[in-house]
Amino acid sequence: MDTYPQEPATSVARRIRIAAALTVAVVIVGPQTATVARAIANLPESAVAVVWGRAHGGTCNVQGDLTVGCESMHGGYANAGTTVGNVWLYGDLDGTDRQRHESRHSDEWATFGTAFAVVYGVESARTRGDFHRNVFEQWAGLHDGGYLP
Numbered sequence: 001m002d003t004y005p006q007e008p009a010t011s012v013a014r015r016i017r018i019a020a021a022l023t024v025a026v027v028i029v030g031p032q033t034a035t036v037a038r039a040i041a042n043l044p045e046s047a048v049a050v051v052w053g054r055a056h057g058g059t060c061n062v063q064g065d066l067t068v069g070c071e072s073m074h075g076g077y078a079n080a081g082t083t084v085g086n087v088w089l090y091g092d093l094d095g096t097d098r099q100r101h102e103s104r105h106s107d108e109w110a111t112f113g114t115a116f117a118v119v120y121g122v123e124s125a126r127t128r129g130d131f132h133r134n135v136f137e138q139w140a141g142l143h144d145g146g147y148l149p
Helices: 009-041 043-055 096-112 115-126 135-140
Strands: 059-062 068-071 081-084 087-090
Touching (some): 009 043, 043 059, 043 087, 096 135
Antiparallel strands (some): 059 068
C-alpha cells in the first residue's frame, strides 16, 4: 500500500492563510474586478462606438462604472438611445436610472459579444418592438429604462 508524505502543519496553516487572504481580496475587489472584466470584454465594440458617437457630434465621457456616455449626438442611435459594448449613445436623455439600465445592457454585450446585436434584433422581431416583452429590456430593468412609470 502506498503512503503519501504528510505536509508539515506550518505548510497547511500557510495554505489556509493564503486561501483566506484570496477570499478576502475577491470579496473586497469583486465588483471592481467584474467592472474591469466587462470593460475589457467590450473593448472592441466600445472603441467602434466611441468613434461612431464622436462622428455624430457626441461628447463622450467615461463614467465611474467604466461605461462611456456619448451625449448630445445628432442621430446615429435608435429610440431614445443605444448601447454598444460599454458605450451609451444618445441625444439629451440622461439620468442615473437610465445609466444603470444601459450599464446592464453592457453586461449583456459582455455576455454575448458581438452576437448580442443579432440576438437583440431577433428578440425585437419576436416581440414586435414591444420593449415591455423584450427579455433584454426586462433584464436591464424596465423602470430604469423609462418603460414603466
